[in-house]
Amino acid sequence: MKTDNKELITEIAERMRIDNPWWSTGKIPEDINSMNRRLYLDIFYDMVKETSVRRGVILMGPRRVGKTIMIYHTIDRLIADGINPQHILYLSIDTPIYMGMSLEALLKTACNILQLDPAAENLYIFYDEVQYLKNWEMHLKSLIDTYRKSKFIVSGSAAAALKMKSDESGAGRFHDFKLPPLTFNEYIHLLGLDNLIIRRSIEWKGININAFDTVDINELNRLFIKYINFGGYPEVVFSDEIQRNPGLYMRRDIVDKVMVKDLPGLYGISDTQELYRLFIHIAYRSGCEFTYEDLSVNSGIRKELIKKYISYLESAFLIKVIHRIDNNAKRLQRITRFKIYLTNPSIRCALFSPLNEGDAALGNMVETAIFSQRIQREEDIYYANWKIGRNDGEVDMVGLDIMSQKPVWAVEMKWSDRYYEMPGELSSLLSFMVSNELNEAIVSSRTKFGRKELDKVSLTFIPSALYAYLMGYNTILKKAINS
Numbered sequence: 001m002k003t004d005n006k007e008l009i010t011e012i013a014e015r016m017r018i019d020n021p022w023w024s025t026g027k028i029p030e031d032i033n034s035m036n037r038r039l040y041l042d043i044f045y046d047m048v049k050e051t052s053v054r055r056g057v058i059l060m061g062p063r064r065v066g067k068t069i070m071i072y073h074t075i076d077r078l079i080a081d082g083i084n085p086q087h088i089l090y091l092s093i094d095t096p097i098y099m100g101m102s103l104e105a106l107l108k109t110a111c112n113i114l115q116l117d118p119a120a121e122n123l124y125i126f127y128d129e130v131q132y133l134k135n136w137e138m139h140l141k142s143l144i145d146t147y148r149k150s151k152f153i154v155s156g157s158a159a160a161a162l163k164m165k166s167d168e169s170g171a172g173r174f175h176d177f178k179l180p181p182l183t184f185n186e187y188i189h190l191l192g193l194d195n196l197i198i199r200r201s202i203e204w205k206g207i208n209i210n211a212f213d214t215v216d217i218n219e220l221n222r223l224f225i226k227y228i229n230f231g232g233y234p235e236v237v238f239s240d241e242i243q244r245n246p247g248l249y250m251r252r253d254i255v256d257k258v259m260v261k262d263l264p265g266l267y268g269i270s271d272t273q274e275l276y277r278l279f280i281h282i283a284y285r286s287g288c289e290f291t292y293e294d295l296s297v298n299s300g301i302r303k304e305l306i307k308k309y310i311s312y313l314e315s316a317f318l319i320k321v322i323h324r325i326d327n328n329a330k331r332l333q334r335i336t337r338f339k340i341y342l343t344n345p346s347i348r349c350a351l352f353s354p355l356n357e358g359d360a361a362l363g364n365m366v367e368t369a370i371f372s373q374r375i376q377r378e379e380d381i382y383y384a385n386w387k388i389g390r391n392d393g394e395v396d397m398v399g400l401d402i403m404s405q406k407p408v409w410a411v412e413m414k415w416s417d418r419y420y421e422m423p424g425e426l427s428s429l430l431s432f433m434v435s436n437e438l439n440e441a442i443v444s445s446r447t448k449f450g451r452k453e454l455d456k457v458s459l460t461f462i463p464s465a466l467y468a469y470l471m472g473y474n475t476i477l478k479k480a481i482n483s
Helices: 004-019 041-051 069-082 103-114 136-146 160-167 184-190 219-228 240-244 246-267 270-284 294-301 303-315 344-353 362-377 427-433 465-481
Strands: 056-060 088-092 122-126 153-154 174-178 196-203 207-214 321-325 338-342 381-388 391-400 407-412 440-445 452-453 458-463
Touching: 004 088, 004 103, 004 321, 004 381, 041 056, 041 153, 041 174, 041 465, 056 069, 069 088, 069 122, 069 153, 069 207, 069 362, 088 103, 088 136, 088 184, 103 122, 122 136, 136 153, 136 174, 184 219, 184 465, 196 427, 196 458, 207 219, 219 240, 219 344, 219 362, 219 458, 219 465, 246 270, 246 303, 246 344, 270 294, 270 338, 270 344, 294 303, 303 321, 321 362, 338 362, 344 407, 362 465, 391 427, 407 427, 427 440, 440 465, 458 465
Parallel strands: 056 153, 056 174, 088 122, 122 153, 321 381, 407 440, 440 458
Antiparallel strands: 196 207, 321 338, 381 391, 391 407, 452 458
């Protein structure tokens, strides 16, 4: 038995050396080092380097958005900033040979290999796929309290589970960092096509604000459609093989694992096929208005269960529910109708098939893509929908002032240049603006950029691809400011 234990310890040590090549080389693996960095890296790195407040960092997000790669890029930057490579530990909890080992046991084993005293050294410890360890949050809190000089960072793909555990047990100990799917401006950046984008200013509420233009709108639109189909996941962006058969990879590794493993394990769901059926129905109609009654009839699932399933899917960062206001921007007391958007338009492609320029569903997915750039900010966004006698209307996106609860901006999302030529046809938007004393609004188009002055109001037209790029850029900028 002693011999078996000795062999096991030797194998564990060898596994740790393989996973931490910088202990001997001082560098992360070259193939990972050659990858472009996500634009969220700067924000995450500042959180990792923050040591004045003793808090662990929880890196969470949907599956396959590049969390592990960002950890490696963080390690590369730590080494570049002068941190001793042997003071940086990477431990993936789903490694089979680590089965049954606690976070502390893994830490002590790594320190024994490196001949370090974990209580005396300033270490950076990364635990990947931490959701595979039961009660990880209690282990982590204990480590933060015990090893006060070290910084602990954990990550995991079961985003809903990590968020729940962090909220329950991490008050004052954990700092959450959500890594979303790629924004459109990150997509352009990772492809090395920033030269397509140029800065320009637009007039908004009497002042010039920073925005973007392009040297080739047709090429940018082509890339935007490709982003809608494949752009949410870094690995898919660079793989022609996956893009040829997105369902095989993306559905199996991204959607199926959440439906079959993550959510059932967290919420005790017994009928995973029922949950999957509801999600398929929603994903196909992303950006549409739903009611619980219609969802129940179309899916064959009881309304009470549908409400639970929607909250589960939202907690897994797969969908976002957007609530309705009326033509006077009043929120409805009784929620009977709502919109649901995929948090990443590429999920639709994974479940069904890639969209082309002429597909009828492309308009809804353009809207979903634009929405997905903004909902990552965790701010309240609404849509307006009303019916008064024979007068009905809808506005796609409305922001309310926190204090006054009055509209401060409105956006109508279109994949067409028609309304640039005939802005008076935007009757719902114009009516909403007059009712709520909004002087300006934004309308996305296919290729047109410009400003239209109408009676008492102004409409700023921006191509949808550029508007998505701007929203993604501003989302990362806002996260950087608030971090």
